[in-house]
Amino acid sequence: MYNGRGCRRACVKGAPPMTCRYHFVMEYYSTLGPACRDCPNNRTACFERQCVTADGIERGIMTINRKMPGPSIQVCQGDMVVVDFENRIPGAATAIHWHGILQRGSAFSDGVPQLTQCPIPEGTTFRYAYEADEIGTYFWHSHDGLQKMDGLTGSIIVRSLKDPSFQHYDWDLPSHVIVLQDWLHQYTAERLPGPRRFRRGQRPDALLINGRGRFINPVTNSSNGIPLSEFRVFPGFRYRFRLIHAGCLVCPLVFTVQKHYLTAIATDGSPNKPVVVDSLVILPGERYDVVINANRPVGIYWISLRAVGECENLNIYQEALLIYEGASYNSLLASPSPGPAGLPEGVVLNPLAGACKPGQPGVCVNQLQAEGPLLAVDPVLTSQDVIRMTMTFDFHTFDYDSLFKNPHFYKFYVPAPSDIQVAGRMNNISLILPPAPPLSQPDVLENLCASGSEKCCQNPQTEGIIPGHRECINIISVPTGSIVEILYLDNMNTNGGLTHPIHMHGLMFYVLEIGSSDDRLMGKHLLSYDYRNNPNPNKKDTIAVPSFGYAKIRFKATNPGYWLIHCHILFHLDSGMGAILKIGEQSEFPAVPKGFPRCGDYKPGY
Known part of the structure; x- marks a missing residue:
């Protein structure tokens, strides 16, 4: 099969x-x-x-x-x-x-x-x-x-x-899965560490919807005529569309459908009570399920995808078509493409900068409520026996001497627009991975630390030390069954231009709070969480942390193993913006299958 x-x-x-x-x-x-x-x-x-x-x-x-x-x-x-x-x-x-x-x-x-x-x-x-x-x-x-x-x-x-969202739609078709990608016109390795002068930076050249799109020449404003992705519906029915941001770069995407509301019913696989919006912002790693009611006059309507954030003024956009059965392609002539300006955003789900204040047209994911009746508040939310930790993320900026007159070869990349070299970090550490997987080869970490290797974060650096910056295997350990609360703090003040999507492997977490840079400056992130603000929060596995803002999450560590936590912007991860969460002890980890592949350093004694 x-x-x-x-x-x-x-x-x-x-x-x-x-x-x-x-x-x-x-x-x-x-x-x-x-x-x-x-x-x-x-x-x-x-x-x-x-x-x-x-x-x-x-x-x-x-x-x-x-x-x-x-x-x-x-x-x-x-x-x-x-x-x-x-x-x-x-x-x-x-x-x-x-x-x-x-x-x-x-x-x-x-x-x-x-x-x-x-x-x-x-x-x-x-x-x-x-x-x-x-x-x-x-x-x-x-x-x-x-x-x-x-x-x-x-x-x-x-x-x-058993999906509790069944009542909100009539059809959930395999053809209505939408994979969104940001796209470059060259192999990505050409951007890491990246050129200093020609086509530098990590912004996309284009966007794709289910692998298709039309590139508009910015000089001639002409299209190459590639067919757009099409999604077909019958009038009078409600359709579930599953949106997946499989992209990698720094620009969030705004998704809108001409003359149609979006009823959001799930995020990252977790069903939520329906929220009706005009548009949604989706970042790399996130998924949103929305219902589109085909209750408009028979015709063809534009699906618009536009890059915002750091790409706000670069006119990077893509389109697809929502086609009602019985519609003629001639109807497009009466409804021209919205182009780089995009469609009206109106009420936005997951707005940038954590802009979910009274009087503002936005719904943040911490305001979503899980689908289903609230039978009792989850003890994960009410417990006072909580392991609390703060995870900061930022970039270390190298000067010339520390990077190129140093016996240690630090990894780096060259972002736009400045001619600088940076490395991503969590808690002042640029993550590197072990020479072999500790899940199946547990001795690898013990041997590294015992040998005095700088790859072990417990060992001091001996060469090329840069104050306040390390490159090592950053492991955070918690016991199986413990309740963990993480405060994510974005320590880069980019004036609202850069939102980091932080993904956690192996776990779903409650989204407790999301705060803007203004909230953080007022110290709101220091206040204790009050579950009564939302006793039935939704769960996610990827959270968009606003620029210089914060997000607070909580989960029960029920899945023993080694799990990666990282920014889902590819260049940020590959330059070190990640950490490893170890849940439980080796004896609690699932046994690897017989004959599982092995790897590691080869250093014979001669």
């Missing part, structure tokens, strides 16, 4: 779970390659089975099964997902993370190289296996280097008749 044949089905009460098998083949590929034949001159050719158009600009990419986005895994709750991942890329290793899947009892399938597994070498196949035990909208992506940005991503949908 390879490639999930039979698993994309209506979930039936009482039906036994299935084992859903997939074969993923990772290759170098190209946009508008030979499979596309005469696209875009011949529109039909743009839909050939193995044609990847992107935005119509030719470039090399990486793909799974010659698709972008890659194959969509759509299963029922309780199914076992088994993916044989075959690496056919010369000279490259990889690992695949199943973003939002909690991996209870299968931490070795979480897909973080050097933490939960060894990278998958060229010419080998690694079998991932996990239970789809939570309903919701998730996605998979490479977690090795910069590969995700070059095309290695796709959706995961877990459905169930």
Whole structure:
């Protein structure tokens, strides 16, 4: 039953779970390659089975099964997902993370190289296996280097008749999964550490909606004619659309649909009481499920995606089409594209800068309430026996001598617009990963620390020391079953321009508070959390922390293992903006399968 044949089905009460098998083949590929034949001159050719158009600009990419986005895994709750991942890329290793899947009892399938597994070498196949035990909208992506940005991503949908959101829509179609990507016109590795003068920085060249879009030449204002993504509906029905931000760069995206409200019913897989908005802001790693009521006159309506934040004035946007059955393409002539200005944003879900104050048209995720009746307040929210910790994140800015006249080779990248070199940090540490995964090779950390290696954060630095800055394996340990509250503090004051999406592997957390820079300056982040403000908060696994603002989350550490916490902006993570949460002790971790691959340093005694 390879490639999930039979698993994309209506979930039936009482039906036994299935084992859903997939074969993923990772290759170098190209946009508008030979499979596309005469696209875009011949529109039909743009839909050939193995044609990847992107935005119509030719470039090399990486793909799974010659698709972008890659194959969509759509299963029922309780199914076992088994993916044989075959690496056919010369000279490259990889690992695949199943973003939002909690991996209870299968931490070795979480897909973080050097933490939960060894990278998958060229010419080998690694079998991932996990239970789809939570309903919701998730996605998979490479977690090795910069590969995700070059095309290695796709959706995961877990459905169930127990979904409490059923009452809010009529149809939940596989074709209404929307994968959003930011996109570059060159391999991403060319931007790390990045050029100093030509095309520097980490802003996208374009956006894609389900792997498609039209690039508008900024000089001639002409389009290359690539077909846009289309989503079809019948009049009079309510449709569930699942939005996934699989992008990697610094610009949040505003999603709007012409003349239609969005009824948000879930975030990061967790159902919430419906909230009606005009638009929503979505950051890398986040997912939102919305209901669109096809109650407008029969026609074709614009779906608008616009980059904001640091990209606010760069006119980076993309479009798709919402097509009512029976509509004529001629109707587009009467409703021209909104273009870079986008559609009116109105009431915004997840607004930037934590702008959820009385009188402002915004709904923050800490204001969402979980779907279902409130039978009792969760003890996680009311407990006073809480491990509280603060996690700050910022950038260390190097001067010339500390970076280039130093025996230690610190990792860095060159952001725009200034000619500076920076490294991402959490709690003043740029994260590096161990030489072997401690989940399956527990001696690796003990040996590093015993050897005096600077890679162990417990050991002092001996060479090239930079005051207040370290590069080491940053592990935070908590006991299994403990209640943990984390205060995320953004220590970079970028005047509201840069919002960090912080993702936590292996866990869902309650979103308690989100505060703007003004709230932080007033000291509100220092106040104790009062669960009575929202006794039924929603859960997430990725939280957008406002620029120089804060977010407060809480969870019960019920999933033993090593779990990565990191900014989901790719260059921030790869330059160190992450930490490792260790839950429990090695004896509590799930046993790795027999024959699990091993790796590590090779230092023979001569």
